[in-house]
Amino acid sequence: MKTSNSSALKTILKATACAALLASASSAFAQSSVQLYGQVDEWVGSQKFPGGKSAVVVSGGGMSTSYWGLKGTEDLGNGYKAIFALEGFFLAQNGQYGRFTGDTMFSRNAYVGIESPYGTFTAGRLTTPLFVSTILFNPFVDSYVFSPMIYHTYLGLGTFPTYTTDQGVTGDSGWSNAVSYSSPNFNGLSATAMYALGNTTENGAKKWSGQVLYFHGAFAATAVYQYVNFNNVPGDLGSFDTSGVPGLRSQSVGQVGMTYDFKFVKLYGQYMYTYNDQQVTSWHVNTGQGGVTVPFGPGSIMASYAYSRNGGGSNQTRQTAAAGYDYPLSKRTDIYAAYLYDHITGQSSGNTYGVGLRAKF
Numbered sequence: 001m002k003t004s005n006s007s008a009l010k011t012i013l014k015a016t017a018c019a020a021l022l023a024s025a026s027s028a029f030a031q032s033s034v035q036l037y038g039q040v041d042e043w044v045g046s047q048k049f050p051g052g053k054s055a056v057v058v059s060g061g062g063m064s065t066s067y068w069g070l071k072g073t074e075d076l077g078n079g080y081k082a083i084f085a086l087e088g089f090f091l092a093q094n095g096q097y098g099r100f101t102g103d104t105m106f107s108r109n110a111y112v113g114i115e116s117p118y119g120t121f122t123a124g125r126l127t128t129p130l131f132v133s134t135i136l137f138n139p140f141v142d143s144y145v146f147s148p149m150i151y152h153t154y155l156g157l158g159t160f161p162t163y164t165t166d167q168g169v170t171g172d173s174g175w176s177n178a179v180s181y182s183s184p185n186f187n188g189l190s191a192t193a194m195y196a197l198g199n200t201t202e203n204g205a206k207k208w209s210g211q212v213l214y215f216h217g218a219f220a221a222t223a224v225y226q227y228v229n230f231n232n233v234p235g236d237l238g239s240f241d242t243s244g245v246p247g248l249r250s251q252s253v254g255q256v257g258m259t260y261d262f263k264f265v266k267l268y269g270q271y272m273y274t275y276n277d278q279q280v281t282s283w284h285v286n287t288g289q290g291g292v293t294v295p296f297g298p299g300s301i302m303a304s305y306a307y308s309r310n311g312g313g314s315n316q317t318r319q320t321a322a323a324g325y326d327y328p329l330s331k332r333t334d335i336y337a338a339y340l341y342d343h344i345t346g347q348s349s350g351n352t353y354g355v356g357l358r359a360k361f
Contacts (some may be wrong), residue, residue, distance in 0.1 A: 031075045038068035038361055040092050043145065043336075045354015049162045051347035060091045062356035063143050063326070063336050065099060067108050073115070081115040083122070107174060120182045129192050129211030130253060131173035133222040136213075137257030137270050139291040139302040140322060145352060146338040148306035148320035149270060149289040156318075157276075158240040159231075165344055166313040167285050169274065170237065170251055171228040175207055188216040198234035205234035221258040227251070238279070247279035266293045268304070276313070283312030299327035302338070316345040332360040 043062030048054035060066050069087035076082055087108035089099045097105055104125075111124030130153075131142075140147030144155070154160070156168025178196035191212050198205025211224040229250040230236055237248040257270040268291040275284045291304030302325070308318040324338025335357050342350035 032073065034070060034072040036068070036070055036361075038066070038087075039064060039358060040066050040361075041356060041358040042066075042092055043354045043356025045352065045356075047145075047352045047354075048350050050342055050344045050350040051164060052162065052350070054351070057354075058093050059145075060093050061099075061143075062145050062338070062354060063140070063334075063358055065089050065142065065144060066092050069108065076114075079117040082112070083115055083120075084112045085109045109174065113180075117184065119184055121180070122182075123179045125174055125176045126178045126180050126194060126196075127174050128171070128226065129194060129209045129224050130169065130226045130255060132192075133211060133213070133224045133255055133257055134270075136220070137222060137259055138268055138289055139266075139293045139304045140324070140338075143338075145354075146322050146324055146340050148291075148304045148322050148340070148342075149287075151320050151340075151342060152287050152289070152306045152308050152318060153272065163344070164347070165316055165318065166276075166283070167274070167287075167308050167310055167316060167318055169226070169253055170231050170240070170248070171207055171226070172231070178207075189214050198230055200234050205230050218261040218263075219258070220260075221256070223256045224254070226253045248276055249279055250277045251275065252277075264295065268292065281312060283310055285310040285313075296325070297327075299325055299334075301325050314345075318342075318344050334358050 041061050041064050042058070044058050046054050046056050067087055067089045069085060071085040072083070074082045086106050087110070088097055088106045089103065089108055090097045098107060106125065109125060109127055111122045111126055113120060113122030134149055134153050135142040138147055138149040140150070142150065144150055152167065153169050154173060156163045156165040157170050159168060159170055175194065175196040177199050178194055180192060180194040182192045183190050189212070192210070194209045196207040207228040207230070209224065209226040212222065214221045227250065237250065240246060240248045252275045253272065255270065255272040260267050270289040272287040273284065274287070276282055285308055287306065287308040289304060289306040291302070294301045303323045305321045310316055320340065320342045322338060322340040324336055326334055326336045328334045335355065337355045339353040340351070
């Protein structure tokens with residue numbers, strides 16, 4: 001009887017050991033993780049758009065638009081990983097989701113993909129390469145309140161009703177129904193290609209973009225090209241009627257940028273050429289931006305100036321300048337103060353100033 005029990009015990013121990021080894025191997029092969037993250041940004045101050053009236057505001061997204069997200073990875077073995085992300089903007093001042101009324105819940109990103117030794121493939125709603133290049137090479141990054149380059153790139157051409165101008169980029173900072181490939185990093189050099197469809201029987205409804213990024217020590221540079229012939233739905237560019245310029249058929253944008261960090265000052269520079277193909281005629285816009293960040297105490301001083309001029313269209317010029325200071329309270333929380341001046345030909349000047357708090361999680 002003892003021999004039988006001993007044999008059975010040995011069998012159980014062997015089975016347990018095998019199960020543990022299999023579980024360990026499975027865990028090493030298919031490890032997964034899910035992360036919750038985001039940021040909340042609120043500011044208080046005064047805002048006056050060009051041609052408008054000033055208003056005292058408590059508003060969101062002074063330095064960065066508030067958002068939250070979930071992302072995860074699963075190790076598939078042999079250097080491959082399955083990835084996903086769901087990211088949505090929100091307005092903390094009133095609890096509304098999205099950047100504006102009518103915005104979708106996951107308008108920042110919503111995708112699945114595969115990471116591999118040969119690059120990353122994703123599909124869904126994706127942040128555009130043009131937006132990435134725009135925010136990485138100006139001192140105010142992605143601020144829709146204080147960044148001159150964001151104003152000249154994304155606040156205009158009917159995409160932001162407050163601004164009566166035929167300058168700016170259409171197609172949003174994120175594209176739906178998109179697929180993307182990003183190359184591995186080769187000694188600081190990487191590339192991205194993105195294509196978005198209108199999801200209709202009209203094969204001409206499309207958007208596409210290509211980008212190259214380079215980071216090496218104190219120097220960084222980018223070059224990006226973007227083409228769109230619809231904004232949200234196929235054919236909707238023809239509905240744009242800003243400053244008396246209706247019938248837009250397509251838009252092409254090329255942008256280059258660079259930075260150099262001298263430690264005591266970091267220099268920023270960008271140039272963007274925008275070509276708008278209209279049913280009757282066409283027009284183009286030249287945009288340039290220069291800026292600096294200077295370490296000052298535990299924080300940094302930021303300054304930026306952007307200038308745009310178009311040929312044809314409304315024959316407008318636009319000048320926007322901003323200065324600010326960002327002070328870190330911790331690794332995740334900072335406070336800031338900034339001022340922005342914005343002038344468009346034929347309109348009274350805009351002025352925005354305020355102080356804010358940004359907390360990341």
